[in-house]
Amino acid sequence: MPSPALRIADLLATAADRVGEAVRLEGWVRTRRDSKAGLSFVQISDGSCFASMQVVAPSDLANYESEILHLTSGASVVVEGEVVESRGKGQSIEVKATRIEVLGLVEDPDTYPISPKQHSWEYLREVAHLRPRTNTFGAVGRVRNCLAMAVHEFFQGLGFQWIHTPIITANDCEGAGEMFRVSTLDLENLPRTEEGKVDFSEDFFGREAHLTVSGQLAVECWCLALSKVYTFGPTFRAENSNTSRHLAEFWMIEPEIAFADLADDADLAEGLLKHCFRTLLDRRSDDLAFFAERIEPTCITRLESFVNSSFERMDYTDAIAALEKAAANGRTFEFPVAWGSDLQSEHERYLVEELVGRPVVVMNYPKDIKAFYMRMNDDGRTVAAMDVLAPGIGEIIGGSQREERLDVLDARLAEMNLPKEDYWWYRDLRRYGTVPHAGFGLGFERLIAYATGMGNVRDVIPFPRTPGSAEF
RNA sequence: UCCUCCGUAGCUCAAUGGUAGAGCGAGCGGCUGUUAACCGCUAGGUUGCUGGUUCGAGUCCAGCCGGGGGAGCCA
DSSP states (O other): OOOOOOOHHHHHHTHHHHTTOEEEEEEEEEEEEEETTTEEEEEEEOSSSSOOEEEEEETTSTTTTTTGGGOOTTOEEEEEEEEEEOSSSSOSEEEEEEEEEEEEOOSOGGGOTTOSSOOOHHHHHHTTTTGGGSHHHHHHHHHHHHHHHHHHHHHHHTTOEEOOOOSEEOOSOOOSSOOOEEOOSOTTSOOBOTTSSBOGGGSTTSSOEEEOSOSHHHHHHHHHHHSEEEEEEEEEOOOOOOSTTOOSEEEEEEEEEESOOHHHHHHHHHHHHHHHHHHHHHHOHHHHHHHHHHTOTTHHHHHHHHHHSOOEEEEHHHHHHHHHHHHHTTOOOSSOOOTTSOOOHHHHHIIIIIIISSOEEEEEEEGGGSOTTBOBOTTSSEEEEEEEEETTTEEEEEEEEBOOOHHHHHHHHHHTTOOGGGGHHHHHHHHSSOOOEEEEEEEHHHHHHHHHOOSOGGGSSSSOOBTTBOOO
């Protein structure tokens, strides 16, 4: 009866106490090095941590000639053996095998897509089913998991409730971007109304339906009952945007707090980001060390500096003034700076990286460039919106205090030509026990990209969906 | 959607319009308590697709397909 397998992470965490112990490992071969001293070194990875384990396979193993000498990168094995102090330099302990069971060899090592060498990101996206076997993507996967847990721990520790807002929505009013249609209608033979339009009353939900572009409106409903809530789930945008910061399917974190204003919202955003990075620094130092060495040299230091610096709060109007001053002093911008237009990427980069040098929360934007639900300020021309800008990535969070006054909300809907009827349930929240409340959205992939130094969000999600690409 | 760059061996890349090469990976052999091991040998190609110019096209031209980067939109 074989003992249960030990994770390599657990073995390494308790290495000193395990010398002499019999263990069983399960994993995949990274490399094999043979020695004519009568043994082979087989590097085994099981994904539990960044490190792999050196397994020493003596030539007297029954299957040494027949199987061990044919192990190549990617083969799966079960190893039974003894933990011993290593006689080599690269590791303190190793496993001296008494038995190696080969579960699966690599069919054709010559064409195995993940050969032990450098591959381009573009190539690895084409083999997304195998790329988690690389150092980089294994590390990304563990960091992603760690950050997801940190998000939940942060909110749960503050008494937030996790709300599972719907993936399929029949709202006409989410309004955050192009939506993917959800339909069971026969595209070859669409039912038509008398006017010749598609008759969606025949569709599955009896009306038009789409994939959600944001859980915000739904989570507001639960906020105005449970006070502190958040959503964390997949979100879909059918925008034809081709950049390293956009995905058609991505995960978003959206907290919503009642009895709160924009300042509370900014504090919450700062607290969340710092908690996530602190947790990551604490728990995944092995993977971060790899990212710092091979991907982005400043990856650890900038996270440390992030958690130790206070975020600058800056009014949009003051930000414009600062940009105009910089322009007057000879700093050139490709796009003009003017009160009333949105900040361009280059403007955000200037504020964060050149002017302030640490994360900045820009607050109170002109109402004409922001959504209908954002709370009108007393000046009548700005709304209580905020963007959190971080050095190296730009906008990572967008949020606002919500308009809780029914008459002001209705005026905004009318101003933006949005039909009141479509927002009947959203308006009900203001009719029945309205309270000031606020929230924000954090793109999870952007968080991971920043934390790891990975340059493209397509490489921090297991199977990226982008325009023209949904393989796997 | 716009701008721009790129498609050559399993992968990363070379190749004035003139016989398609290297490194890594792979296979075989040698050497070694090795560690991105090392040394030698071998195999591996319809140069993204279609057409055009030319005595001759990986190279020049046109169209198409695929991908990267940047911009916009945003998270």
